Amino acid sequence: MSVDALAIVLWALSVAVTVAAVVLVVRTITRMVRIVHLGRPDPTRSASPGRRLWTMVKETVGHTRMFQWSAVAAAHWFVFAGFIVLSLLIVEAYGEVISPDFELPLLGGWGVWNIVVEILGVTTVVGGVVLIVFRQLAHPRRAGRRSRFTGSSFWQAYFVEIVVVIEGLGVLLVRGFKSATGYLDAPSWSDPVARGLGAIVGGNDAAIRLMASVKVFSAMVWIIVIALNITMGIAWHRFTVWPNVFFKREASGAPALGALKPMMSNGAPIDFEKADPEVDVFGAGKIEDFSWKGFLDFTTCTECGRCQTQCPAWNTGKPLSPKLLVMSLRDHAYAKAPYLLAGGGTDSEGNEKLSEAELAELRHRDPLAALEAGRPLVGGSEVDGIIDPDALWACTNCGACVEQCPVDIEHVDHIVDMRRYQVMIESEFPTELGTLFKNLENKGNPWGQNQSGRLDWAKDLPFEVPVVDGVLGDDVEYLFWIGCAGAYDDRARRTTRATAELLHIAGVGFAVLGEGETCTGDPARRAGNEFLFQMLAQQNVETLGEAFGERERKKIIATCPHCFNTLLNEYPLLGGHYEVLHHTQVLNRLVREKKLVPVADPGRDAKVPVTYHDPCFLGRHNRVYEPPREVLAAAGLVQAEMPRHHERALCCGAGGARMWMEETIGKRINLERTDEALATGAKKIVTACPYCNIMIGDGLTARQAEGLGDGVQVLDVAQMLLTSVKG
Numbered sequence: 001m002s003v004d005a006l007a008i009v010l011w012a013l014s015v016a017v018t019v020a021a022v023v024l025v026v027r028t029i030t031r032m033v034r035i036v037h038l039g040r041p042d043p044t045r046s047a048s049p050g051r052r053l054w055t056m057v058k059e060t061v062g063h064t065r066m067f068q069w070s071a072v073a074a075a076h077w078f079v080f081a082g083f084i085v086l087s088l089l090i091v092e093a094y095g096e097v098i099s100p101d102f103e104l105p106l107l108g109g110w111g112v113w114n115i116v117v118e119i120l121g122v123t124t125v126v127g128g129v130v131l132i133v134f135r136q137l138a139h140p141r142r143a144g145r146r147s148r149f150t151g152s153s154f155w156q157a158y159f160v161e162i163v164v165v166i167e168g169l170g171v172l173l174v175r176g177f178k179s180a181t182g183y184l185d186a187p188s189w190s191d192p193v194a195r196g197l198g199a200i201v202g203g204n205d206a207a208i209r210l211m212a213s214v215k216v217f218s219a220m221v222w223i224i225v226i227a228l229n230i231t232m233g234i235a236w237h238r239f240t241v242w243p244n245v246f247f248k249r250e251a252s253g254a255p256a257l258g259a260l261k262p263m264m265s266n267g268a269p270i271d272f273e274k275a276d277p278e279v280d281v282f283g284a285g286k287i288e289d290f291s292w293k294g295f296l297d298f299t300t301c302t303e304c305g306r307c308q309t310q311c312p313a314w315n316t317g318k319p320l321s322p323k324l325l326v327m328s329l330r331d332h333a334y335a336k337a338p339y340l341l342a343g344g345g346t347d348s349e350g351n352e353k354l355s356e357a358e359l360a361e362l363r364h365r366d367p368l369a370a371l372e373a374g375r376p377l378v379g380g381s382e383v384d385g386i387i388d389p390d391a392l393w394a395c396t397n398c399g400a401c402v403e404q405c406p407v408d409i410e411h412v413d414h415i416v417d418m419r420r421y422q423v424m425i426e427s428e429f430p431t432e433l434g435t436l437f438k439n440l441e442n443k444g445n446p447w448g449q450n451q452s453g454r455l456d457w458a459k460d461l462p463f464e465v466p467v468v469d470g471v472l473g474d475d476v477e478y479l480f481w482i483g484c485a486g487a488y489d490d491r492a493r494r495t496t497r498a499t500a501e502l503l504h505i506a507g508v509g510f511a512v513l514g515e516g517e518t519c520t521g522d523p524a525r526r527a528g529n530e531f532l533f534q535m536l537a538q539q540n541v542e543t544l545g546e547a548f549g550e551r552e553r554k555k556i557i558a559t560c561p562h563c564f565n566t567l568l569n570e571y572p573l574l575g576g577h578y579e580v581l582h583h584t585q586v587l588n589r590l591v592r593e594k595k596l597v598p599v600a601d602p603g604r605d606a607k608v609p610v611t612y613h614d615p616c617f618l619g620r621h622n623r624v625y626e627p628p629r630e631v632l633a634a635a636g637l638v639q640a641e642m643p644r645h646h647e648r649a650l651c652c653g654a655g656g657a658r659m660w661m662e663e664t665i666g667k668r669i670n671l672e673r674t675d676e677a678l679a680t681g682a683k684k685i686v687t688a689c690p691y692c693n694i695m696i697g698d699g700l701t702a703r704q705a706e707g708l709g710d711g712v713q714v715l716d717v718a719q720m721l722l723t724s725v726k727g
C-alpha cells in the first residue's frame, strides 16, 4: 500500500470510529441528563456559586480530597493531568494521520508546551501502571473482604487504566518518530524524551501515521465503551465529578457531615404541620424519591472503595458497604429509568400511573426495566429488595465514608432518607427502635427514665448546681446542657460531675435546665423519625429561648458530641441559634488561661500511655480533634495513638441510633475498637463522649471477662483533668 493510500485508509477509519463514538456518547450523555433529572428537585445546591466554583477547582485540579491517600492520589493526579492536557494531542493525531509533520498551531513549536507534554506523557504511563499494580496488590483474592475493591468491577477499571497507558505511550512514540524524522519543531531543551526515543525507534511517515491512528482509535474505543456502559462510574466520573463537587451539600466546601440534610419535599424542607402524605415525600421509599443530586452521586461513584475500607459496619462483617450501597442504588436507578422515563411510577396510594396498555408495551420493549420497577427499594432477598434492611440499619452515621469519598458522595444523607421512609411511612424498623421512640415520646429520654431524675447526677457534689429558673442571670456565662446519658447513665454521670466540678473550680458561671431539659432528638433523627425529632427539638428551642431571653450570645456547653452536634448544627433549622462548645474545648481554654492548673498526672509515674478515642460526632462531624488531646497533654500524659485516629478513627458503634439496636451480625464494633485500644498498651482509654464511654466500657468489660485488659479503665477527658487538677 502506498503511503497516500495508507493515509486515506487510516483517515477514513479514524473519521468513521470518531463519528460512531460521538453519536453514541451524545446519545448516552443526553440519556444520563434525563435520568439525573428524574430525581426530585433540590434548589439548595447552587447558593454561593463563586465559592462552589472555587471548591470544584480546588478539589478536582488539586485532588485535595484524594490526597488523603497519598501514593495512589499522586498516580491518579498524573493520570488526570495527562487526560486533560494530552487530550489535545488526539486533535493533533487527526492531522498527523494525513500529514506526519502536522503540529498544533501556536502550541506545537512552543518549548513550554513540549516539555509539559513530555513530562505528562511519561507520568501518565507510570501513573497508569501504578494504578494497575495497586489494583492487583489490593485485589480481593489477597485481602478478601478487607480489599477496597471487593465488589468493584475489575474489567472496567483495567480497561480505563490500559487505555491510559496506551494513550501515554502513543504520545511519546509519535514524538519519538517525529523527532527521528526531523518533524518535531521544539527547542532542544524541551524534548529530551522524544530525542532519546527517536534515537532508539527511528522513524518514518508510515510509523507516525500508524501510531497517531492508534491514539485516535484507543481514545474513540474508550468513548464507545463508556457510551455503551452508562453506569461505568470509573470512566464517567471524569465528567460527572465536576458538577457533583460543584453542587455538593455545603456551599462552604465542607463534606456533608455535621447536620443531616433537612427532610425535603418538593424542593423545600418539610413542615409537618402542613405536610400532606398525598402530596409530600417522606424520605426515600423509591429510587425516584431521591433528589437529582442523589442520582448524580450514584452516577459519579468510581467504585474506588475508600469508603468501604473505613466503614465500621463493613469492617466487622456486616452486610453494609457504603460503596456497594451506592452502586446498588446506581444500578437500580439506571435499570428502572426506562420505566420512569415512560411516565411510570405510583401515586401516594400506590396506584400505577401507566395504563395496562403502556405497561404491556414497556414489558415488550424493555422487560428488564419493567421487572426492575417492581423491586422494593428496601427489602431482603425474599422480596428482591435493592438495599437489604440489615445493611440499612447497620449504619452508625459515623461519616467515615463521606469523609473519605474523593467525589463528595453524601452517603449518610441517603441512608437516613431511606430510614425516614421506612419509619414514617412503612413502620418497618428494628423492634428495639419501637421502645426508643416510645421512651422519647413519653419520657423525653431514650432510657425511659423519669424526668424527676434529671438532676440526680448532682446530688453528691460539694457545691450547689444552679438550675435555670426563668431567664439566666448575668452571673451565668454558659448553659450546661447535660444530655440524657449525662443525666441517667452512671458512667456518663461521672463525666457530667467532673465537668461541673472543673467549671466550678475555674469560677465559670453556669446553670443547668434540670427537669426542663429533654432529649435533643438526635437518636430519633438518625433513626429516621424526623417527626419525633422535630417535636423534641421544638420543645427544647422553646425552653432555651425562655432561658436565654434577649441575651445576644447564647452559649451552651455539652459533654455529649451528639447533643453538641444537634444543638449546634441542626437546631438552626428550627430557629435555635446558639454558640455551642464541647466540654473539651472549654476545659482546654480554661487550662490555657490558667484557670485550671493540672498539678499531678495519674499515668505519668509509670510512663504508661493513655490512648484517646475520637468520637465520630466530635471529630469527623465537627472537626474537634485537638482540644481533648491538648488537655491530656497539659496533664502531662503520654499519649499512644491507635492505628485509626483523627479523620480515620473507628466508630465505637453507637451512632445513628445503633446504641439502642441489637448487634447480632459479625464482630461487635465496640469490641473491635476496644481491641485496637488495648493493643496500644494504654492503661487508660480516654474518650469525650458518653456513648463511646458506654460502648468501649462494655467492650472492655467483655475483654476483661476473658482475662484481657487487666487494670485498664475507660475515662472521659474531664475525669482525667479533674484528677490532675485536684492533685
Ligand code: SF4
Pocket (backbone or CB within 6 Å): 307, 310, 311, 312, 313, 314, 320, 321, 322, 394, 395, 396, 397, 398, 399, 400, 401, 402, 411, 412
Ligand atoms: S456512616 Fe459509617 S457506618 Fe454508615 S455507611 Fe458510612 S462508614 Fe459505614
Ligand code: SF4
Pocket (backbone or CB within 6 Å): 300, 301, 302, 303, 304, 305, 306, 307, 308, 322, 323, 326, 401, 404, 405, 406, 407, 408, 409
Ligand atoms: S462512594 Fe466515593 S469513596 Fe465510595 S467507592 Fe464510590 S467514589 Fe469511592
